[in-house]
Amino acid sequence: MTRAVVLLSGGLDSATTLALARHDGMICHALSLDYGQRHHAELEAASNLAHSLGAAEHRVMRLDMGAYGGSALTDASIAVPEAASVGIPVTYVPARNTIMLALALGWAEVVDADAIYIGVNALDYSGYPDCRPDFVAAFQQLANLATKRAVNGAAIEIRAPLIHLSKAEIVLLGMRLGVDYRATVSCYQADNQGRACGRCDSCRLRRQGFEQAGLADPTRYQD
Amino acid sequence: MTRAVVLLSGGLDSATTLALARHDGMICHALSLDYGQRHHAELEAASNLAHSLGAAEHRVMRLDMGAYGGSALTDASIAVPEAASVGIPVTYVPARNTIMLALALGWAEVVDADAIYIGVNALDYSGYPDCRPDFVAAFQQLANLATKRAVNGAAIEIRAPLIHLSKAEIVLLGMRLGVDYRATVSCYQADNQGRACGRCDSCRLRRQGFEQAGLADPTRYQD
Numbered sequence: 001m002t003r004a005v006v007l008l009s010g011g012l013d014s015a016t017t018l019a020l021a022r023h024d025g026m027i028c029h030a031l032s033l034d035y036g037q038r039h040h041a042e043l044e045a046a047s048n049l050a051h052s053l054g055a056a057e058h059r060v061m062r063l064d065m066g067a068y069g070g071s072a073l074t075d076a077s078i079a080v081p082e083a084a085s086v087g088i089p090v091t092y093v094p095a096r097n098t099i100m101l102a103l104a105l106g107w108a109e110v111v112d113a114d115a116i117y118i119g120v121n122a123l124d125y126s127g128y129p130d131c132r133p134d135f136v137a138a139f140q141q142l143a144n145l146a147t148k149r150a151v152n153g154a155a156i157e158i159r160a161p162l163i164h165l166s167k168a169e170i171v172l173l174g175m176r177l178g179v180d181y182r183a184t185v186s187c188y189q190a191d192n193q194g195r196a197c198g199r200c201d202s203c204r205l206r207r208q209g210f211e212q213a214g215l216a217d218p219t220r221y222q223d
Numbered sequence: 224m225t226r227a228v229v230l231l232s233g234g235l236d237s238a239t240t241l242a243l244a245r246h247d248g249m250i251c252h253a254l255s256l257d258y259g260q261r262h263h264a265e266l267e268a269a270s271n272l273a274h275s276l277g278a279a280e281h282r283v284m285r286l287d288m289g290a291y292g293g294s295a296l297t298d299a300s301i302a303v304p305e306a307a308s309v310g311i312p313v314t315y316v317p318a319r320n321t322i323m324l325a326l327a328l329g330w331a332e333v334v335d336a337d338a339i340y341i342g343v344n345a346l347d348y349s350g351y352p353d354c355r356p357d358f359v360a361a362f363q364q365l366a367n368l369a370t371k372r373a374v375n376g377a378a379i380e381i382r383a384p385l386i387h388l389s390k391a392e393i394v395l396l397g398m399r400l401g402v403d404y405r406a407t408v409s410c411y412q413a414d415n416q417g418r419a420c421g422r423c424d425s426c427r428l429r430r431q432g433f434e435q436a437g438l439a440d441p442t443r444y445q446d
Contacts, residue, residue, distance in 0.1 A: 061286065061287060061288075062287055064285055094329035095325055095328040095329035095369060097369070098329070099328075099329060102318055102321040105318040105322075106318035106321070129370060132368070134368050135365070135368045139365055141365075142364075142365050145353075145361050148317070148352055
Protein backbone atom coordinates (compact mmCIF):
# COMPACT_ATOMS: atom_id res chain seq x y z
CA MET A 1 0.00 0.00 0.00
CA THR A 2 1.37 3.35 -0.95
CA ARG A 3 0.54 6.85 0.04
CA ALA A 4 -0.76 9.82 -1.94
CA VAL A 5 -1.68 13.45 -1.49
CA VAL A 6 -4.92 14.12 -3.39
CA LEU A 7 -5.98 17.65 -4.30
CA LEU A 8 -9.66 17.85 -3.48
CA SER A 9 -11.62 20.98 -4.37
CA GLY A 10 -15.02 19.45 -3.76
CA GLY A 11 -15.95 19.49 -7.44
CA LEU A 12 -16.78 16.67 -9.82
CA ASP A 13 -13.28 16.13 -11.18
CA SER A 14 -11.43 16.06 -7.88
CA ALA A 15 -14.02 13.75 -6.30
CA THR A 16 -13.55 11.31 -9.17
CA THR A 17 -9.78 11.62 -8.77
CA LEU A 18 -9.96 10.75 -5.07
CA ALA A 19 -12.13 7.72 -5.90
CA LEU A 20 -9.52 6.65 -8.47
CA ALA A 21 -6.65 7.07 -6.01
CA ARG A 22 -8.52 4.89 -3.52
CA HIS A 23 -9.18 2.38 -6.33
CA ASP A 24 -5.39 2.39 -6.98
CA GLY A 25 -4.99 1.24 -3.38
CA MET A 26 -3.57 4.50 -2.08
CA ILE A 27 -3.72 5.77 1.49
CA CYS A 28 -5.08 9.21 0.68
CA HIS A 29 -4.20 12.53 2.31
CA ALA A 30 -6.77 14.91 0.87
CA LEU A 31 -5.78 18.57 0.59
CA SER A 32 -8.11 21.50 -0.07
CA LEU A 33 -7.12 25.09 -0.49
CA ASP A 34 -9.17 27.87 1.01
CA TYR A 35 -7.96 30.59 -1.33
CA GLY A 36 -10.73 33.07 -0.73
CA GLN A 37 -13.20 31.54 -3.18
CA ARG A 38 -16.59 33.23 -3.25
CA HIS A 39 -18.42 30.49 -1.40
CA HIS A 40 -17.49 27.87 1.17
CA ALA A 41 -19.97 25.24 0.01
CA GLU A 42 -17.18 23.79 -2.13
CA LEU A 43 -14.95 23.27 0.93
CA GLU A 44 -17.79 21.69 2.88
CA ALA A 45 -18.37 19.35 -0.06
CA ALA A 46 -14.65 18.51 -0.01
CA SER A 47 -14.82 17.62 3.66
CA ASN A 48 -17.85 15.36 3.14
CA LEU A 49 -16.32 13.71 0.08
CA ALA A 50 -13.00 13.05 1.84
CA HIS A 51 -14.95 11.15 4.47
CA SER A 52 -17.36 9.29 2.19
CA LEU A 53 -14.65 8.28 -0.28
CA GLY A 54 -12.33 6.99 2.43
CA ALA A 55 -9.47 9.47 2.64
CA ALA A 56 -7.20 8.81 5.62
CA GLU A 57 -7.29 12.52 6.47
CA HIS A 58 -8.34 15.86 5.05
CA ARG A 59 -6.71 19.23 5.59
CA VAL A 60 -7.69 22.68 4.45
CA MET A 61 -4.87 25.16 3.97
CA ARG A 62 -5.75 28.84 4.04
CA LEU A 63 -4.12 31.20 1.62
CA ASP A 64 -5.36 34.68 0.99
CA MET A 65 -5.12 34.83 -2.80
CA GLY A 66 -7.82 37.46 -2.71
CA ALA A 67 -5.01 39.76 -1.56
CA TYR A 68 -3.71 39.91 -5.08
CA GLY A 69 -6.99 39.76 -6.95
CA GLY A 70 -7.17 39.21 -10.69
CA SER A 71 -9.84 36.49 -10.89
CA ALA A 72 -13.62 36.44 -10.80
CA LEU A 73 -13.32 33.51 -8.38
CA THR A 74 -11.35 35.42 -5.74
CA ASP A 75 -12.03 39.08 -6.52
CA ALA A 76 -15.57 40.22 -5.74
CA SER A 77 -15.22 43.18 -8.11
CA ILE A 78 -15.11 40.86 -11.17
CA ALA A 79 -18.40 39.21 -12.20
CA VAL A 80 -18.62 35.50 -13.01
CA PRO A 81 -19.60 35.32 -16.71
CA GLU A 82 -22.80 33.51 -17.63
CA ALA A 83 -22.16 33.21 -21.37
CA ALA A 84 -19.51 30.99 -22.97
CA SER A 85 -16.09 32.72 -22.90
CA VAL A 86 -13.60 33.18 -25.72
CA GLY A 87 -9.97 32.44 -24.75
CA ILE A 88 -8.93 32.27 -21.12
CA PRO A 89 -11.90 33.29 -18.97
CA VAL A 90 -11.87 35.71 -16.03
CA THR A 91 -12.63 32.79 -13.72
CA TYR A 92 -9.02 31.70 -14.20
CA VAL A 93 -7.24 32.00 -10.83
CA PRO A 94 -3.65 33.15 -11.44
CA ALA A 95 -1.23 30.20 -11.22
CA ARG A 96 -3.80 28.22 -9.24
CA ASN A 97 -2.70 24.71 -10.20
CA THR A 98 0.97 25.65 -9.85
CA ILE A 99 0.24 26.85 -6.32
CA MET A 100 -1.93 23.85 -5.45
CA LEU A 101 0.65 21.36 -6.74
CA ALA A 102 3.41 23.23 -4.88
CA LEU A 103 1.45 22.95 -1.62
CA ALA A 104 0.70 19.28 -2.33
CA LEU A 105 4.40 18.72 -2.94
CA GLY A 106 5.28 20.16 0.45
CA TRP A 107 2.77 17.95 2.22
CA ALA A 108 3.83 14.93 0.14
CA GLU A 109 7.33 15.37 1.54
CA VAL A 110 6.09 15.53 5.11
CA VAL A 111 3.86 12.42 4.89
CA ASP A 112 6.38 10.66 2.60
CA ALA A 113 3.86 10.21 -0.21
CA ASP A 114 4.75 8.41 -3.44
CA ALA A 115 2.29 10.31 -5.58
CA ILE A 116 0.19 13.44 -5.93
CA TYR A 117 -3.19 13.18 -7.64
CA ILE A 118 -4.73 16.18 -9.36
CA GLY A 119 -8.02 16.17 -11.27
CA VAL A 120 -7.03 18.45 -14.14
CA ASN A 121 -8.64 17.80 -17.45
CA ALA A 122 -7.36 18.88 -20.86
CA LEU A 123 -10.56 18.43 -22.89
CA ASP A 124 -13.16 20.27 -20.87
CA TYR A 125 -10.48 22.47 -19.40
CA SER A 126 -12.38 25.70 -19.75
CA GLY A 127 -9.38 27.39 -21.39
CA TYR A 128 -7.06 27.37 -18.37
CA PRO A 129 -3.36 27.03 -19.33
CA ASP A 130 -2.48 25.08 -16.19
CA CYS A 131 -4.73 22.13 -17.05
CA ARG A 132 -2.74 20.88 -20.02
CA PRO A 133 -0.55 17.72 -20.20
CA ASP A 134 2.59 19.80 -20.88
CA PHE A 135 1.99 21.72 -17.69
CA VAL A 136 1.69 18.52 -15.66
CA ALA A 137 4.85 17.11 -17.28
CA ALA A 138 6.75 20.32 -16.45
CA PHE A 139 5.62 20.12 -12.83
CA GLN A 140 6.86 16.51 -12.70
CA GLN A 141 10.30 17.71 -13.86
CA LEU A 142 10.25 20.38 -11.18
CA ALA A 143 9.18 17.93 -8.46
CA ASN A 144 12.06 15.63 -9.44
CA LEU A 145 14.48 18.43 -8.54
CA ALA A 146 12.70 20.29 -5.79
CA THR A 147 12.41 17.91 -2.90
CA LYS A 148 14.53 16.28 -0.23
CA ARG A 149 12.83 12.99 -1.06
CA ALA A 150 13.76 13.22 -4.77
CA VAL A 151 17.36 14.11 -3.89
CA ASN A 152 17.41 10.91 -1.86
CA GLY A 153 16.31 8.94 -4.94
CA ALA A 154 12.55 8.60 -4.46
CA ALA A 155 10.62 10.85 -6.80
CA ILE A 156 7.03 11.86 -6.19
CA GLU A 157 4.85 10.95 -9.16
CA ILE A 158 2.38 13.58 -10.36
CA ARG A 159 -0.74 11.75 -11.53
CA ALA A 160 -3.48 13.45 -13.53
CA PRO A 161 -5.68 10.45 -14.36
CA LEU A 162 -8.52 12.47 -15.88
CA ILE A 163 -6.39 14.55 -18.18
CA HIS A 164 -7.43 12.89 -21.44
CA LEU A 165 -11.04 12.08 -20.49
CA SER A 166 -14.19 13.90 -21.54
CA LYS A 167 -16.61 15.05 -18.84
CA ALA A 168 -18.92 12.21 -19.91
CA GLU A 169 -16.15 9.64 -19.50
CA ILE A 170 -15.27 11.11 -16.09
CA VAL A 171 -18.81 10.79 -14.72
CA LEU A 172 -19.21 7.27 -16.12
CA LEU A 173 -15.95 6.30 -14.43
CA GLY A 174 -16.95 7.96 -11.18
CA MET A 175 -20.35 6.27 -11.13
CA ARG A 176 -18.63 2.88 -11.44
CA LEU A 177 -16.39 3.85 -8.50
CA GLY A 178 -19.35 4.91 -6.38
CA VAL A 179 -18.96 8.69 -6.40
CA ASP A 180 -22.11 10.49 -5.27
CA TYR A 181 -22.07 13.49 -7.62
CA ARG A 182 -24.96 15.06 -5.77
CA ALA A 183 -22.41 15.75 -3.02
CA THR A 184 -20.00 17.58 -5.33
CA VAL A 185 -20.03 21.31 -6.02
CA SER A 186 -18.66 22.52 -9.37
CA CYS A 187 -20.52 25.80 -9.79
CA TYR A 188 -18.46 29.01 -9.69
CA GLN A 189 -21.24 30.80 -7.83
CA ALA A 190 -22.99 28.13 -5.79
CA ASP A 191 -25.15 29.33 -2.91
CA ASN A 192 -24.52 28.60 0.77
CA GLN A 193 -26.18 25.21 0.45
CA GLY A 194 -23.95 24.29 -2.48
CA ARG A 195 -26.75 24.61 -5.03
CA ALA A 196 -25.56 25.42 -8.56
CA CYS A 197 -26.47 28.46 -10.66
CA GLY A 198 -26.82 26.36 -13.82
CA ARG A 199 -25.46 29.19 -15.97
CA CYS A 200 -21.68 29.54 -15.50
CA ASP A 201 -19.06 27.74 -17.64
CA SER A 202 -18.51 25.11 -15.01
CA CYS A 203 -22.24 24.33 -14.74
CA ARG A 204 -22.52 24.13 -18.52
CA LEU A 205 -19.63 21.67 -18.89
CA ARG A 206 -20.92 19.56 -16.04
CA ARG A 207 -24.49 19.34 -17.34
CA GLN A 208 -23.19 18.49 -20.81
CA GLY A 209 -21.13 15.68 -19.29
CA PHE A 210 -24.15 14.00 -17.73
CA GLU A 211 -26.16 14.49 -20.94
CA GLN A 212 -23.48 12.99 -23.14
CA ALA A 213 -23.04 10.08 -20.73
CA GLY A 214 -26.80 9.43 -20.93
CA LEU A 215 -27.13 9.90 -17.17
CA ALA A 216 -29.63 11.91 -15.18
CA ASP A 217 -27.99 15.10 -13.84
CA PRO A 218 -27.93 14.76 -10.03
CA THR A 219 -26.85 18.37 -9.50
CA ARG A 220 -28.83 20.43 -7.00
CA TYR A 221 -29.78 23.67 -8.76
CA GLN A 222 -30.90 26.95 -7.24
CA ASP A 223 -34.17 26.88 -9.22
CA MET B 224 10.94 50.43 -17.23
CA THR B 225 9.69 46.97 -16.54
CA ARG B 226 8.01 45.36 -13.63
CA ALA B 227 9.08 42.55 -11.31
CA VAL B 228 7.82 40.55 -8.37
CA VAL B 229 10.67 40.17 -5.86
CA LEU B 230 10.57 37.50 -3.17
CA LEU B 231 11.67 39.22 0.01
CA SER B 232 12.15 37.18 3.17
CA GLY B 233 13.92 39.91 5.09
CA GLY B 234 17.25 38.07 5.04
CA LEU B 235 20.61 39.05 3.56
CA ASP B 236 20.13 37.33 0.20
CA SER B 237 16.67 38.62 -0.59
CA ALA B 238 17.57 42.18 0.44
CA THR B 239 20.51 42.08 -1.97
CA THR B 240 18.22 40.68 -4.65
CA LEU B 241 15.74 43.52 -4.22
CA ALA B 242 18.60 46.04 -4.48
CA LEU B 243 19.72 44.33 -7.70
CA ALA B 244 16.21 44.39 -9.17
CA ARG B 245 16.01 48.11 -8.45
CA HIS B 246 19.48 48.53 -9.98
CA ASP B 247 18.12 46.70 -13.09
CA GLY B 248 15.52 49.48 -13.28
CA MET B 249 12.57 47.36 -12.23
CA ILE B 250 9.37 48.60 -10.61
CA CYS B 251 9.40 46.14 -7.71
CA HIS B 252 6.44 44.38 -6.12
CA ALA B 253 7.94 42.78 -3.03
CA LEU B 254 6.30 39.62 -1.73
CA SER B 255 6.87 38.00 1.64
CA LEU B 256 5.34 34.80 2.88
CA ASP B 257 4.14 34.45 6.43
CA TYR B 258 4.33 30.67 6.57
CA GLY B 259 4.29 30.26 10.30
CA GLN B 260 8.00 30.87 10.81
CA ARG B 261 9.10 30.89 14.42
CA HIS B 262 9.59 34.62 14.65
CA HIS B 263 8.12 37.67 12.96
CA ALA B 264 11.26 39.81 13.14
CA GLU B 265 12.09 38.56 9.65
CA LEU B 266 8.79 39.88 8.26
CA GLU B 267 9.27 43.23 9.99
CA ALA B 268 12.73 43.41 8.46
CA ALA B 269 11.18 42.65 5.05
CA SER B 270 8.73 45.49 5.45
CA ASN B 271 11.48 47.95 6.41
CA LEU B 272 13.75 46.79 3.59
CA ALA B 273 10.97 47.03 0.99
CA HIS B 274 10.59 50.67 1.98
CA SER B 275 14.27 51.59 2.29
CA LEU B 276 15.25 49.86 -0.95
CA GLY B 277 12.46 51.49 -2.94
CA ALA B 278 9.94 48.75 -3.69
CA ALA B 279 6.74 50.12 -5.22
CA GLU B 280 4.71 47.97 -2.82
CA HIS B 281 5.11 45.13 -0.34
CA ARG B 282 2.61 42.41 0.46
CA VAL B 283 2.68 39.62 2.98
CA MET B 284 0.71 36.50 2.11
CA ARG B 285 -0.30 34.25 4.96
CA LEU B 286 -0.09 30.50 4.54
CA ASP B 287 -0.32 28.08 7.40
CA MET B 288 2.50 25.70 6.50
CA GLY B 289 2.77 24.85 10.18
CA ALA B 290 -0.39 22.80 9.54
CA TYR B 291 1.65 20.16 7.86
CA GLY B 292 4.79 20.39 9.96
CA GLY B 293 8.02 18.70 8.94
CA SER B 294 10.52 21.53 9.42
CA ALA B 295 12.35 23.04 12.36
CA LEU B 296 11.41 26.45 10.96
CA THR B 297 7.64 25.89 11.10
CA ASP B 298 7.21 23.05 13.58
CA ALA B 299 7.93 24.02 17.19
CA SER B 300 8.52 20.36 18.14
CA ILE B 301 11.70 20.22 16.03
CA ALA B 302 14.76 22.03 17.41
CA VAL B 303 16.92 24.29 15.24
CA PRO B 304 20.38 22.64 15.11
CA GLU B 305 23.35 24.60 16.37
CA ALA B 306 26.07 22.40 14.89
CA ALA B 307 26.85 22.07 11.17
CA SER B 308 24.46 19.60 9.51
CA VAL B 309 25.26 16.67 7.23
CA GLY B 310 22.99 16.40 4.18
CA ILE B 311 19.70 18.25 4.04
CA PRO B 312 19.10 19.89 7.43
CA VAL B 313 15.85 19.86 9.44
CA THR B 314 15.53 23.60 8.85
CA TYR B 315 14.54 22.75 5.27
CA VAL B 316 10.90 23.84 4.77
CA PRO B 317 9.17 21.30 2.51
CA ALA B 318 8.91 22.63 -1.04
CA ARG B 319 9.39 26.19 0.23
CA ASN B 320 10.93 27.74 -2.88
CA THR B 321 8.48 25.88 -5.12
CA ILE B 322 5.62 27.36 -3.09
CA MET B 323 7.14 30.86 -2.97
CA LEU B 324 7.81 30.90 -6.70
CA ALA B 325 4.28 29.61 -7.39
CA LEU B 326 2.81 32.45 -5.31
CA ALA B 327 5.10 34.97 -7.01
CA LEU B 328 3.96 33.62 -10.37
CA GLY B 329 0.32 34.23 -9.50
CA TRP B 330 1.02 37.79 -8.42
CA ALA B 331 3.25 38.35 -11.46
CA GLU B 332 0.26 37.54 -13.65
CA VAL B 333 -1.97 39.98 -11.82
CA VAL B 334 0.47 42.91 -11.94
CA ASP B 335 1.67 41.89 -15.42
CA ALA B 336 5.29 41.54 -14.33
CA ASP B 337 8.04 40.61 -16.76
CA ALA B 338 10.24 38.93 -14.19
CA ILE B 339 10.37 37.26 -10.80
CA TYR B 340 13.50 37.73 -8.67
CA ILE B 341 14.47 35.14 -6.09
CA GLY B 342 17.59 35.24 -3.92
CA VAL B 343 18.50 31.57 -3.99
CA ASN B 344 22.13 30.72 -3.83
CA ALA B 345 23.76 27.47 -4.92
CA LEU B 346 27.10 27.80 -3.15
CA ASP B 347 26.13 28.59 0.40
CA TYR B 348 22.82 26.87 -0.10
CA SER B 349 22.79 25.08 3.22
CA GLY B 350 21.97 21.77 1.49
CA TYR B 351 18.46 22.66 0.32
CA PRO B 352 17.52 20.96 -2.98
CA ASP B 353 15.36 23.88 -4.13
CA CYS B 354 18.26 26.35 -4.27
CA ARG B 355 20.07 24.76 -7.20
CA PRO B 356 20.31 26.11 -10.78
CA ASP B 357 18.51 23.03 -12.16
CA PHE B 358 15.57 23.76 -9.91
CA VAL B 359 15.33 27.36 -11.10
CA ALA B 360 15.57 26.23 -14.74
CA ALA B 361 12.77 23.70 -14.18
CA PHE B 362 10.58 26.39 -12.64
CA GLN B 363 11.22 28.59 -15.69
CA GLN B 364 9.97 25.76 -17.92
CA LEU B 365 6.89 25.41 -15.75
CA ALA B 366 6.21 29.16 -15.77
CA ASN B 367 6.42 29.15 -19.56
CA LEU B 368 3.46 26.75 -19.64
CA ALA B 369 1.50 27.68 -16.55
CA THR B 370 0.27 31.19 -17.10
CA LYS B 371 -2.26 33.13 -19.14
CA ARG B 372 0.46 35.64 -19.91
CA ALA B 373 2.83 32.98 -21.29
CA VAL B 374 0.02 31.48 -23.40
CA ASN B 375 -0.38 34.95 -24.87
CA GLY B 376 3.31 34.99 -25.83
CA ALA B 377 4.92 36.94 -22.98
CA ALA B 378 6.85 34.68 -20.66
CA ILE B 379 7.78 35.66 -17.11
CA GLU B 380 11.51 35.41 -16.58
CA ILE B 381 12.71 33.75 -13.38
CA ARG B 382 15.86 35.56 -12.26
CA ALA B 383 18.14 34.21 -9.55
CA PRO B 384 21.00 36.70 -9.76
CA LEU B 385 22.84 35.42 -6.67
CA ILE B 386 22.82 31.79 -7.63
CA HIS B 387 26.51 31.47 -8.46
CA LEU B 388 27.85 33.96 -5.92
CA SER B 389 29.53 33.22 -2.62
CA LYS B 390 28.18 34.88 0.52
CA ALA B 391 31.23 37.17 0.46
CA GLU B 392 30.51 38.22 -3.12
CA ILE B 393 26.87 38.82 -2.21
CA VAL B 394 27.65 41.18 0.66
CA LEU B 395 30.27 43.05 -1.38
CA LEU B 396 27.70 43.51 -4.14
CA GLY B 397 25.02 44.59 -1.68
CA MET B 398 27.31 47.12 0.00
CA ARG B 399 27.98 48.72 -3.39
CA LEU B 400 24.21 48.90 -3.94
CA GLY B 401 23.63 50.49 -0.54
CA VAL B 402 22.01 47.61 1.35
CA ASP B 403 22.01 48.16 5.10
CA TYR B 404 22.68 44.61 6.31
CA ARG B 405 22.08 45.63 9.88
CA ALA B 406 18.39 45.79 8.89
CA THR B 407 18.34 42.22 7.56
CA VAL B 408 17.48 39.12 9.61
CA SER B 409 18.96 35.81 8.51
CA CYS B 410 18.97 33.88 11.78
CA TYR B 411 16.66 30.85 12.06
CA GLN B 412 15.93 31.70 15.68
CA ALA B 413 16.18 35.46 15.93
CA ASP B 414 14.54 37.07 18.94
CA ASN B 415 11.62 39.53 18.80
CA GLN B 416 13.98 42.41 18.09
CA GLY B 417 15.51 40.52 15.17
CA ARG B 418 18.80 39.86 17.01
CA ALA B 419 20.63 36.78 15.78
CA CYS B 420 21.61 33.70 17.81
CA GLY B 421 25.03 33.50 16.18
CA ARG B 422 24.98 29.70 16.30
CA CYS B 423 22.60 28.30 13.63
CA ASP B 424 23.66 27.36 10.07
CA SER B 425 22.33 30.59 8.69
CA CYS B 426 24.25 32.72 11.20
CA ARG B 427 27.42 30.73 10.50
CA LEU B 428 27.20 31.22 6.73
CA ARG B 429 26.42 34.90 7.12
CA ARG B 430 29.27 35.64 9.51
CA GLN B 431 31.66 33.72 7.25
CA GLY B 432 30.51 35.88 4.34
CA PHE B 433 31.44 39.12 6.06
CA GLU B 434 34.75 37.64 7.24
CA GLN B 435 35.71 36.44 3.78
CA ALA B 436 34.69 39.79 2.29
CA GLY B 437 36.96 41.53 4.79
CA LEU B 438 34.02 43.53 6.15
CA ALA B 439 32.92 44.18 9.71
CA ASP B 440 29.88 42.04 10.55
CA PRO B 441 26.98 44.50 11.13
CA THR B 442 24.68 41.79 12.49
CA ARG B 443 22.93 42.51 15.77
CA TYR B 444 23.56 39.50 18.03
CA GLN B 445 21.69 38.45 21.17
CA ASP B 446 24.89 38.50 23.24
